[in-house]
Amino acid sequence: MIAATAIALSVFLAFQVASELLDWQLRAAAEDQLRADSRVLAANAESAGLGQVALPPYPGSGRLVRVVLPDGSVRTPDGQPALPPVSENAVRVAQGASADLVESGDSDDDGYLVYTLRAGGGAVQVARAADDSPINTFGLGMLLIGLLCVVCGALVGRAVARAGLAPIDRLTAAAVRVAHTRDLDADIPDEGGGEIRQLIRSINDMLAALRDSRQAQRLLAEDAAHELKTPLTSLRLNIELLIRLDRRGALDSALSSESRTRLLHDLGAQVVELSTLAAELTDLARGDVSDENTELLDLADVVVAAVAQAGSRAPDVEVALDVTPVWVSGRPAALKRAVLNLVDNAGKWSPADQPVQVRLRAEGTSAVLEVDDAGPGIDAADVPRVFDRFYRADSARALPGSGLGLSIVQRVVDAHGGRATVGRSPRGGALLRVDLPAVPIARLTAGEDTTVH
Structure with a gap:
């Protein structure tokens, strides 16, 4: 979607710029043609006069001409479509009040491009209907090309994204599998390139560190259980002996004062040993010092x-x-x-x-x-x-x-x-x-x- 959107925006901007350039080029070419035709008509008007100069017949399409007299009246060829009214600027040219050459840079309401040239005490005008068909044809072509580019870009982008993210998909599946099975022995295949390969290697290193940590915890638990077994067994036996003698009421008769003292001393030593072992196990179990x-x-x-x-x-x-x-x-x-x-x-x-x-x-x-x-x-x-x-x-x-x-x-x-x-x-x-x-x-x-x- 991102690739398709980027291509669509690029095609739209390219169409706008190209349309403006094409319009400017066509307009410049039309103005050059009108300027050349006006010079020919003006030369004829200078020699024959504005009232008698022969106006070329209307060919049925394309160029239109007319003569503007100083009083603002006009002469046009027979059968030629009516041009828009003479503008004030064109009248000033005919009366000699402004420059000999005046060109209209904008099309008027009827869609004509008019060029006015001072000649024979008045002025001659050559006009051409504004034709947007080349731009419209160009726009249609750009639209079709843009749609094709967007579709192709979306397909190519999808293919590239899926190919590039395939290792990520496999990495995600492996991470989900590890989370569900708690199996840290499944290394992820080292594939892809650049950052993806670096990510996979980092996760494999993390899994290896977790495996080592789990193994260390298992060994610590096993060793701790083994070490705790002996003092706990001895402590339990001594306590059971005291309880059994006490229930029989034979604690004083069965054990001499010296034996009781030695037994109590052993119990105290075993408790101290267990306390020391518990403290040391706590220190070892912590991840840092x-x-x-x-x-x-x-x-x-x-x-x-x-x-x-x-x-x-x-x-x-x-x-x-x-x-x-x-x-x-x-x-x-x-x-x-x-x-x-x-x-x-x-x-x-x-x-x-x-x-x-x-x-x-x-x-x-x-x-x-x-x-x-x-x-x-x-x-x-x-x-x-x-x-x-x-x-x-x-x-x-x-x-x-x-x-x-x-x-x-x-x-x-x-x-x-x-x-x-x-x-x-x-x-x-x-x-x-x-x-x-x-x-x-x-x-x-x-x-x-x-x-x-």
Whole structure:
């Protein structure tokens, strides 16, 4: 419809312009012919006089002539149709009051084009009936051509539009199919060109990302269910034991004070483990690290605060700090959680007489954080999977934890454009190292805004 409308408007404008040009051309040609005929008649009138000059007989169509005397009277050939009355301008020409040559640019009421020329004390006039038939014929031809162009344009436009939008139709059908079946495995054929091909590739990339996200959610749910099974089972059995003994009225006799204390301690530890696991699962389930704004901050302050919190959670774990101020661009709470997980992980392995060492320094354009312990270290076979979710080495299965702490560290570090690695401490234990992009001192001294929204 758009193509047909555009062609119709183009044909209409072309018809208007062409009609005006054709009318002007025909009028100019008619005036030139009238001017030439008037000169011939005027020459005869000069030699024979206006009253005696012989007027050519009317040929039956086409040119008409007459002589205008100074008093306004006229002479016309016998049998010639009557011309319109002599205009005042023509009388002035006959009386010599105006220029010798006066041409009428407009047709009069009877549709004649009249040319007046001063001659022999009066004037001669040659006229021609205005003929619109060439323009009408031209207009009819343009109308037929325009209709043909509109029809052809509509058909061609429809064919081109359908061919060009066919990939969009298939893309729409595929999107509807995915919406109804929830099947993200159906890739859309990469066809078309230009923007359409780019759109199809973008949607295929989106489907691939959704597939990866669904797979990650499925694995997270499966791993979470597996990890929750053991503490929930243990918690349920202990609670059922207490309920059964209480119903029998044998709670005090069946369990000694020491056994009750140990059982209650186990229940509390299991509840803490479940709470920690739930919090870590919530952190992993969120699509981003947090809703915090990114700030320019001293990473040393974050490390000190995280170590202090770790000390309140595990007072028996000693931490040796060696930090220097290093500025980074990051989210304070997320970075604190990552440092806390590193210290907690090291605290599980470090012997009671050996402190966990936490070091922070600037190294080139990076802020380097190292946390090492004097424990048994990490086996070479376990190093590639240390940061995987729920992964726990065989030697760590008896220790508390969910296997999510280092996975959260990896995600936080990745979100800040850094890198987390595992090595061996000089003391024989594990050495966990985090490299984050540091902020140059020049940016801090420039006095820029320290909050990025």
